[in-house]
Amino acid sequence: MGRMKDGSAREYRMTARAQAAERTGERIIDAMLGLYADVPYDQIRLDDVASGAEVTVQTVIRRFGTKHGLLAATVERELAALAADRAAAVGESPEETVSSLVRYYENHGALILKLYAEAGQAPGVPELAARSRSYHVEWCKTAFGTHLASGQDRTTRGRRLAQVVAICDATTWRILRFDGGLSARQAETAILEMLLPVLGRE
Structure with a gap:
């Protein structure tokens, strides 16, 4: 006992x-x-x-x-948390999804862009940044792939998906918000104005 x-x-x-x-x-x-x-x-x-x-x-x-090891651990933890937030941003319609995406970038966009800009300074981090970019592509396919116009050939569909990926990228958000001086709401509208025609919607 x-x-x-x-x-x-x-x-x-x-x-x-x-x-x-x-x-x-x-x-x-x-x-x-x-x-x-x-x-x-x-x-x-x-x-x-x-x-x-x-x-x-x-x-x-x-x-x-090392400091490099600490940064890699920090980035890995944050990317896991960001992926969960990003997954939750998929809405019932493109409008809802873009609204959630802009809110996501308002909270996390600056950190994401800094990670991309400085990724090469620490071993292991470029691979994590590349994984994050791949996740963005897959997220765009999941969020908007079903909204693409039907009947497109593979080449056209691939081009349209590439356009969606670019339109929804954090860099596009930064250009609209900071280079263009738009408010978050205006940036949301601007993204939709670019995105909806690609999806075959007025």
Whole structure:
């Protein structure tokens, strides 16, 4: 009986330690994400990450190895969360989907574009960025493929899907919002004005 109690106690302590380590890892990633959103990657210091997470630099290194490893872990976690948000953006109609997509970019677009721009600075991150781009293509097929005009040959359909991918890209959102000075609502309207004719709708 005593051995069973001792075993249960050890298991509880091991579980508690694992949960504490997991929370520490999440705090470190949160601190890295907070810095990455505002600071060029090459200017981020592990000292600042550790300070933001309220841990030592040694703890950061022990958990993630290097700054590159930490960035890769941060990007991987965020891309998984963003994919879930993106999947939820598919609506019943193109109008609903574009409205959700613009809201998604309003929340995450700047971070996505920064990731693409700086992906080459850390090993492992270019592959994650490429995976994100592939996900965007597949999302566009899922969100709008059924709305494309029927009876198109393969070449035409492929061209139309490529147009959809470009119209719905985060770069297009940025151009409309910041280069063009449009409001989020105006950007939504502009995207629909480009997208609906491609889908064969007025």
